[in-house]
Amino acid sequence: MDQLLTSAQIRATETAAMAAGDVTGLDLMERAGAGVVDAVFSTWPGLKAGGEAWVLAGPGNNGGDGYVIARLLDGRGWRVTVFALGDPARLPPDASANHARWAELGETRTLAALPEATGQPALIVDALFGTGLTRDLPDEVRRALAGVAEVARDGATRVVAVDIPSGLCADSGRRRGCDLPADLTVTFHSAKPGHFLADGPEICGALRVVDIGLRSDPGPEVLRLTSAPPRRVVHKSGGHKYNHGHVLVLAGGPGRGGAARLAARAALRVGAGLVTLGPTPDALGENAARLDAVMLAPVADAPVLARILDDSRLNALCLGPGLGHERARDLVPVVLAARRATLLDADALSAYSGTPSALFDHLHPACVLTPHDGEFAWLFPDLADRLAAPPGDGAAFSRLDAARAAARRAGCTVLLKGPDTVIAAPDGRAVLNAASYERAAPWLATAGAGDVLAGLIAGLLARGLAPVNAAALAAWLHVEAARGFGPGLIAEDLPEALPGVLRGLKD
Template sequence: MVPDPALITALRKSQAAHKYSHGHALILAGGVGRGGAARLAARGALRMGAGLVTVACPPAALQENAARLDAIMLRPLRDGAALGAMLDDPRLTALCLGPGLGLGAREAVLVEAALQPRPARETVILDADALTLLAQSPDLRALLHPSCILTPHEGEFARLCPDLAAGLRDATTSDARAAIVTQAAQDLGAVVLLKGPLTVIAAPDGAVATSAARGDRAAPWLATAGSGDVLAGFITGLAARGVAPMQAAIWGAYLHLEAALDFGPGLIAEDLPERLPKIFRRLGV
């Protein structure tokens, strides 16, 4: 697969730039013992070149996360009001929530706060638990907008779009799957990235793309805990740097697969961000 030349341009950093020139990504983490997924996403966003990455977690989880984070910053997050205050910072350019977040009432309020309209709206990446909360609440789904990127696997997709689930299970061609994901994106009003050996990315305006991990590009070792969290982080890092939602999803999926192919068998999720420097050099970034 030949990379998009625009990706190489987007990944390059100017010698005159500073960290805020490349965006600030905020990753929400879960409670005590549930921070690993968010830390994986944060590492992915940082390796993708986001100028700053912050993990926000419940106060009780601060010590646990502080022991595991260095270049990634850390802030306490009590509730939806506190998140709203964080998001008022215009330097914040991307928000990722869902990995390890939790499914309680507090977390539903966080999703609601994340989706509120603001004058300078950041890209919002919703994965894992955030998708389950969306599936449970029509009111939350109604807040989705075109600057949202949803990254479900097939089970999460079935909960989000139960009317399309049977068609997806029966789809035997790439075109059929693409048509179903496109319908989902239009119904939800957001970019949808359906993960799998044939990853499909669709936007509300009807744009659609695929990333096939098949044949000589098969990477079955991506079926490991945390790889999806890293993908969410890759997309968040690109979005933080100003890449539009559809393109961030497409390029994130491409680089995620490239990282897996570069590492090979034995891959664990932690390995994926660490392959990016080599891939960037190969691309000529």
């Protein structure tokens, strides 16, 4: 399932299911606990019955899941101790019922007793706080978790988080006092944004999603993960080259053409029918020596570019990589006035640091902006400040929130780069391209990789994809190409790895 439900959305899904009589709260708790236990033993089949387990149970329904897990582990022959936060007598009804069931079998100690606990548990279950955490963890909990982390540090103890590691915000992936990283996180019905955003992948360990019998009808506001497109979306189905679009990639002066050449080659590889590189006249020779299928057209200045754009077959424009700030300020207004599908990256963004309104006043819905975190801070300093500030009470501001706000302000699609790349449209639609867990691609941290991404987006824009779809698909292809190549990747390898990715797409 590619949808990522926020804390509020998953609560609404559970409430609706219970109100409809489809399931009870006790049913959901039992299924969740059983799902965690099954995930533990499928992940680590070497864990043997008779081992010692500590279950950390919180004061809410996450703690109720913990009591189910304790009971099920006991039934498998494990020696289980529960360490509870708060008074079990004040638990919500379903959690209280499961505490009562556990009390017939084993011991419940207070969380404050953890520092005196002895032994070396093979398994620690973190069921203190789930997805609803909207404040920093209390100091007493942080101290307890830090102590547990010391116990687990020798590598012999496995730590399992129920729904999400305690102290990690389920909506933003930001730390709220999270001091116990998990080896495995087991969540229910769908993953949550915080599993993939910010610190989430680092803290969650491996991630498993367990079906507990809920149904949801996600609306357009639900965040989704990018996924493999059908073959027909990117494969060509006949016609001549102009049926598949013509990209103009604007380039800089002598010695600055590498980034734009990477973008141009990527645009061609992703299926644009034609790609033209537009360097300054004095850089024409060096680019001609490096290019064959990519055409060349010297672009001296804004008036020359305006004449070139009289050719309406140039239906997608890419500028920024290696462009230079002065040249960007000269050419960006001409490009935006043409009202064509436009990718703005690198220098086309940073040239407007300090004066972002000078850019925003001319953007249109067919544009895509692709800032990394630094460029984002130059264009949207207030949003970047909110991301950098401590979360405070209430919902933590996330990269998803920031990208959506930026897209609304700019009036076009914004792709905020990172291992957790968020692509947001002005109407609030958003997708997340996560290079984490099984899709980790650390080799993308290399010079020029962003230039290739810019070219992929421009090529897909030329082929007629809507801006948010072009950006999302390009981000997915970018990661898959890196994963297909593997260690040792440099940016030049990405376009060459792309045919293998495209061949592997399913109908």
